[in-house]
Amino acid sequence: MTRHFVADDDLSPQEQAEVLDLAATMKAAPFDHKVLAGPRTVATIYDKQTLRTQASFAAGIAELGGHPMLVDGALAGIGKRESVADVARVLGRQAAMVVWRTYAQSDLALMAEHSGVPVVNALTDDFHPCQLLADLLTVRERKGTLAGLTATFLGDAACNMGNSWLLAGATAGMHVRVSGPAGFLPSPEMGERAAAIAATTGGSVAAESDPVAAVAGADVVITDTWVSMGKEEESATRLAALAPYQLDARLLAHAAPDAIVMHCLPAYRGKEITADVLDGPHSVVWDEAENRRHAQKAILAWLLERA
Numbered sequence: 051m052t053r054h055f056v057a058d059d060d061l062s063p064q065e066q067a068e069v070l071d072l073a074a075t076m077k078a079a080p081f082d083h084k085v086l087a088g089p090r091t092v093a094t095i096y097d098k099q100t101l102r103t104q105a106s107f108a109a110g111i112a113e114l115g116g117h118p119m120l121v122d123g124a125l126a127g128i129g130k131r132e133s134v135a136d137v138a139r140v141l142g143r144q145a146a147m148v149v150w151r152t153y154a155q156s157d158l159a160l161m162a163e164h165s166g167v168p169v170v171n172a173l174t175d176d177f178h179p180c181q182l183l184a185d186l187l188t189v190r191e192r193k194g195t196l197a198g199l200t201a202t203f204l205g206d207a208a209c210n211m212g213n214s215w216l217l218a219g220a221t222a223g224m225h226v227r228v229s230g231p232a233g234f235l236p237s238p239e240m241g242e243r244a245a246a247i248a249a250t251t252g253g254s255v256a257a258e259s260d261p262v263a264a265v266a267g268a269d270v271v272i273t274d275t276w277v278s279m280g281k282e283e284e285s286a287t288r289l290a291a292l293a294p295y296q297l298d299a300r301l302l303a304h305a306a307p308d309a310i311v312m313h314c315l316p317a318y319r320g321k322e323i324t325a326d327v328l329d330g331p332h333s334v335v336w337d338e339a340e341n342r343r344h345a346q347k348a349i350l351a352w353l354l355e356r357a
Contacts, residue, residue, distance in 0.1 A: 053356045054162040055349050056155070056171045058179040058217035059243070063251050065352075066186075066221050073187050073348035077341070085351045086116025086146065092350070093145035096172070097123040097152040102315060103172050103180070106342035107149055114347055119145060129157060138164035146357075147350060168353035170346075178210045181314050182218035183345035188338045189270055192310050197223030197252060201270040202305070204261060205295045205322050206234050206288070211274045211314060216244035216255050223251040229264030231291050261295045268305040271332075272312040273297045273322045289321065298324040302332065310334045 054060060061069060076083055086092065092111045096104055111118040121141070128137050134157050141148050142165035150158055151172035162169040171179050190196055203215045207228035213236055219226035226244070228236060235257050236244075244255045258264040265271055276292045277285045302311065311323075311332045319325040328335065 052166065052168055053353050054169045055179060055353060056158050056162055056169060057177045058182055058214050059221060059247060060179070061221065063221050063223065063247075066183075066218070069183060069345070069348045069352050070187055070190060072352060073183065073341070073345045074190075076347050076351075077187075077344040080113050080344075083113075083347070083351060084115035085354050086111060086114040089115055089117040090146040091117045091119045091144065092147045092149060093119050093121050093141045094149045094172075095121045095123045095126075095128070095151065097128075097150075098173060100151055100172075102339050102342050103151050106339075106346055107172065110343045110347040110350070113343075114350065116146070123152070128152075134160040135164040137161070138169075139166075142166040146354065168350075168357050170349060170353070174210065176210055176213055177217075178214045178314065179218065180342065180346050180349065181211065182214045183349060184338055184341040185215075185272070185312055185314070186218060186222055187341045187345050188312070188334050189310065191337070191341075192334060193269060198225070199269040200225040200227065200267060200306075201272060202227045202229060202264045202268040203272045203274075204229050204264065204297055204301075205273050205292050206230060206276050207257070208234050208236055209274060211272070212236050213240050215272060216240060217247065220244040220248040220251060220253045220255055223248075223253040225254045225256075227256050227258050227264045227268070229258045229261050230295060231259065234292065235259075261301060262304050265301055265304045268309055270310055270312060271297060271302060271305050274314055275316065275318055276322050277318075292322070296322060296324065297327055299326055299330075302327055312338055315339060 108118045138161045149170045155174045155176040207230040
């Protein structure tokens with residue numbers, strides 16, 4: 051059966067560890083793995099604005115010996131001119147894999163159902179699993195391990211990054227705290243989904259409205275933009291509601307002394323994070339951005355071995 055990576059919990063704890071191990075190996079020797087030699091083609095589709103996702107997939111696919119075929123989603127008219135299912139059937143005959151950065155998780159599920167080849171979630175409104183692989187790789191590089199660490203996500207924890215940190219962090223055996231005001235926390239269903247995983251790995255998940263309590267003693271502190279793509283009209287309301295959750299030096303002081311700071315970028319200095327924290331000694335955001343390439347190469351190779 052074709053394996054896909056459309057949500058973080060598509061990988062079991064053992065499989066997640068395998069992918070992270072492979073990512074570390076590929077980072078140490080970036081040109082030694084040519085699973086896409088031929089070159090085999092990977093169809094890449096970007097419906098949302100992108101820098102790191104497009105750059106890291108293009109570079110990574112090339113390093114694996116493959117060809118990143120850029121499919122213009124607007125020109126293809128996916129879901130409008132042609133159904134998602136029909137597009138999937140076409141791309142599955144042209145490419146070894148499909149990578150899609152889009153809006154609806156349900157569309158991605160349709161692509162996976164009908165493509166006949168592995169499909170990778172490069173971001174949807176619900177999840178950002180490739181970013182989490184990069185984040186976990188970065189944490190492991192800095193801390194040596196994942197299980198037992200405490201990670202706190204601040205701000206709009208109802209976003210795709212909040213959901214993915216719950217699922218991927220629980221899978222890794224971490225203690226994940228999400229912190230935001232009412233209306234900005236993951237759904238109860240998402241919390242239950244992550245808690246069920248954590249019960250098998252020794253991790254835990256918790257929601258904490260008080261940002262100081264959420265950050266207290268944390269090994270990893272994460273934030274993301276407060277105004278995600280498609281939420282621009284809510285900007286003023288969001289900035290006001292989330293102001294107490296700004297990741298600044300005062301709040302970071304409550305974390306562990308050797309805590310690392312993460313942000314998947316783009317960052318808006320002076321809003322969700324202050325410049326002195328983003329650009330300061332605790333920040334690992336540039337390693338995190340680079341690790342998108344290595345983590346994505348690993349998940350592509352891992353899926354191809356099971357296709």
